[in-house]
Amino acid sequence: xxxxxxxxxxxxxxxxxxxxxxxxxxxxxxxxxxxxxxxxxxxxxxxxxxxxxxxxxxxxxxxxxxxxxxxxxxxxxxxxxxxxxxxxxxxxxxxxxxxxxxxxxxxxxxxxxxxxxxxxxxxxxxxxxxxxxxxxxxxxxx
Numbered sequence: 293x294x295x296x297x298x299x300x301x302x303x304x305x306x307x308x309x310x311x312x313x314x315x316x317x318x319x320x321x322x323x324x325x326x327x328x329x330x331x332x333x334x335x336x337x338x339x340x341x342x343x344x345x346x347x348x349x350x351x352x353x354x355x356x357x358x359x360x361x362x363x364x365x366x367x368x369x370x371x372x373x374x375x376x377x378x379x380x381x382x383x384x385x386x387x388x389x390x391x392x393x394x395x396x397x398x399x400x401x402x403x404x405x406x407x408x409x410x411x412x413x414x415x416x417x418x419x420x421x422x423x424x425x426x427x428x429x430x431x432x433x434x
Contacts, residue, residue, distance in 0.1 A: 314342065314402035323348050323396040330355065330387045333399055339382045340401035345375045348396045351389030356381040371395075 320334050323346075339359050347369045354375070355366045359382040368389055369375055381401075388395045 313405050315405055316403040317400055319400040320398050323398045324386075326352055326386050326388050326395045326397065328388050328391045330385045333384045333386045333397060334401070335383050336381075336401045338403070339380050341378075341380055341404040342402045343377045343381060343384060344400045344402070345369065345377075345384070346398045347371060347373050348398070350393040350395040352386050352395040352397050353389050354397070355385040357383040357385065369397075 318334075318336050318340070324333050326333070333354075343356065345354060349371055351368060351370045353366065353368050356364045356377060356379070358364050358380065361383065364379055364381050365377065367375060370389075384399045386395075386397055
């Protein structure tokens with residue numbers, strides 16, 4: 293009977309610096325009915341790092357745009373499909389894939405925070421559109 297070498301123990305990192313955590317989201321708050329012409333489904337308050345899309349009824353053609361309204365990606369989803377983008381965008385536009393149908397979609401934009409090796413999250417990115425903490429002015433000496 294052959295003998296196999298003992299199993300090797302490999303060190304496992306507890307949270308890598310590249311691990312993404314999505315702590316802030318913005319959504320359409322339910323499904324949105326589309327028309328036959330391109331229209332904005334949602335304009336995020338800043339540039340999100342990822343967008344998740346769900347199509348509930350009929351097919352939809354979705355266009356993701358950056359903050360300068362330049363098209364980043366265009367996809368077609370059929371009924372019941374989901375899509376998770378991993379690129380930055382600020383606007384999602386959509387229309388029916390077939391004229392006369394009433395597709396419904398839902399979009400959720402997510403802002404990422406990078407985790408350190410200790411598990412602590414970094415400060416929000418500048419695209420988070422959050423105000424920095426107020427710091428009192430330094431005291432003036434006479």
